[in-house]
């Protein structure tokens with residue numbers, strides 16, 4: 289589904305991502321781990337199109353998306369959440385969730401004043417957004433301003449907003465950072481349910497004790513490069529990984 293080939297990205301003299309090659313199959317939950325600064329977010333940003341790689345290729349679902357703008361990559365079916373939630377702070381939870389829906393009739397300046405042209409679509413989209421928010425336990429917060437949510441709820445809202453774009457692949461950058469342990473586990477249970485419905489995930493996560501329970505496959509980065517890959521059991525037993533990641 290996703291193939292990253294020999295991808296590199298430098299910031300000045302710092303090689304943030306170096307010659308990374310990896311593949312993700314449809315329906316997988318894949319973990320991307322590594323110490324702080326090892327290049328995980330930069331790799332995710334290259335895939336999502338918010339950073340243009342210096343070299344290498346990214347193929348998704350039969351399309352070469354290398355260097356494509358983020359909106360086009362989103363239209364191909366890749367949605368992402370950010371390490372630091374990037375919400376529209378002064379908009380409500382529901383409005384944030386309604387944003388990614390495609391081809392909204394009321395978005396056109398010409399049609400916007402003509403309510404009858406888009407009211408039914410708006411209702412349908414709001415119903416769908418509402419169902420997503422219920423699922424993520426934000427059902428009591430439709431009208432809450434995004435800025436008034438807790439850190440954990442902001443993470444959930446980002447996840448919900450990504451889902452509303454009906455993606456095929458979700459890139460999640462530390463979906464449980466700042467979230468209480470019980471809720472963190474619940475987020476991963478939701479991810480597993482969504483995978484059962486056909487979604488594919490690439491997840492950066494520092495909480496390995498949770499991540500390892502849910503992933504099919506893991507990639508380990510170190511100093512911009514790919515250090516190892518394998519099943520959770522293989523990675524847990526890998527001596528090099530233990531050395532750089534767990535400091536053993």
Ligand SMILES: Nc1ncnc2c1ncn2[C@@H]1O[C@H](COP(=O)(O)OP(=O)(O)OP(=O)(O)O)[C@@H](O)[C@H]1O
Pocket residue numbers: 299302304322323324325326327328329330331371
């Ligand atoms: N926009 C940028 N400009 C300059 N340097 C950057 C930029 N973004 C990241 N870096 C540097 O690139 C390296 C990789 O950063 P990246 O954010 O990809 O790491 P990470 O693995 O996501 O780390 P963390 O686990 O702390 O989130 C780091 O040394 C970081 O300081």
Ligand SMILES: [Mg+2]
Pocket residue numbers: 328329330371461
């Ligand atoms: Mg990061």
